[in-house]
Amino acid sequence: MAPVTELVQLPLQRGTTDAAISQTLAGASATLLAQPGCLRVRYSRVLEDAGKLRVFVDWQTTAAHRAFGADAAAFGPFKAALGAIVDPELAARQRRAPSHVRWDDAEYPPTVLDARTAEAQGGEKVGRSQVTEFLQVYFPADYAPAQRDAAQRVAREFLDKMAVFGKGLYTGEAAVGWTLDGEEVVFRGAGQAAEEEEGLKSRVLIMAIGWESVDAHMRARETEGFREAVVPLRNLEDLRGMEVCHVSNTTFVRGE
Secondary structure, three states, rough: OEEEEEEEEEEEOOOOOOHHHHHHHHHHHHHHHOOOEEEEEEEEEEEEEEEEEEEEEEEHHHHHHHHHHHOOOHHHHHHHHHOEEEEEHHHHHHHOOOOOEEOOOOOOOHHHHHOOOOOOOOOOHHHHHEEEEEEEEEEEEEOOOOHHHHHHHHHHHHHHHHHHOOOOOOOEEEEEEEEEEOOOOEEOOOOOOOOOOEEEEEEEEEEEEOOHHHHHHHHHHHOOHHHHHOOHHHOOOOOOEEEEEEEEOOEEEOOO
């Protein structure tokens, strides 16, 4: 079975510098990559909100990830190290548990998440995309397999059309997948505070889309091709909502 990517969002302490993030994540990535089954670590500030950090960790299996979390000798110091940059009060209020996505691409890893400017470790090639659009599309938690297949086809058709209307803006790199069975991600509407208890448990279609820049994505959205192509995506059955952000990841990979 293909590896999975752990999806993490962390609130940063006010005033956290890029240098502090780099130092902390370099150490955290080394710890992660020393764990059995950890393959790759990527991280970026959210480009629209410098107070948020996105981390994407590739694991051979979810069992490998759980084993790390259960290993107090390894996980305890790792969590403590992240405390140097993470806002503990915000993290406690927001209660954003990590989730996992299994990408549908036959080829692993999805290099769209590996910004071409990233600091790649381990000798592997990084991606072609300067910026990655990270799109989360929310559906009911009991969304049926046939519905998921149909939604995934619509997502792929959208990407095929984007190769035309986004020429010179879209890099051609993309990955699509679903959060795993049993991982119910909470969806909160635009008017709901992130720390509110209420929310809708959801199954999430994840799309990672490569762009030359954030501006390139915005320019593509202004085209008639985009306005037509996005309609089937927005009209998916039982769609609850979408969330989008942009990242430009630094990438560390496991050495041989």
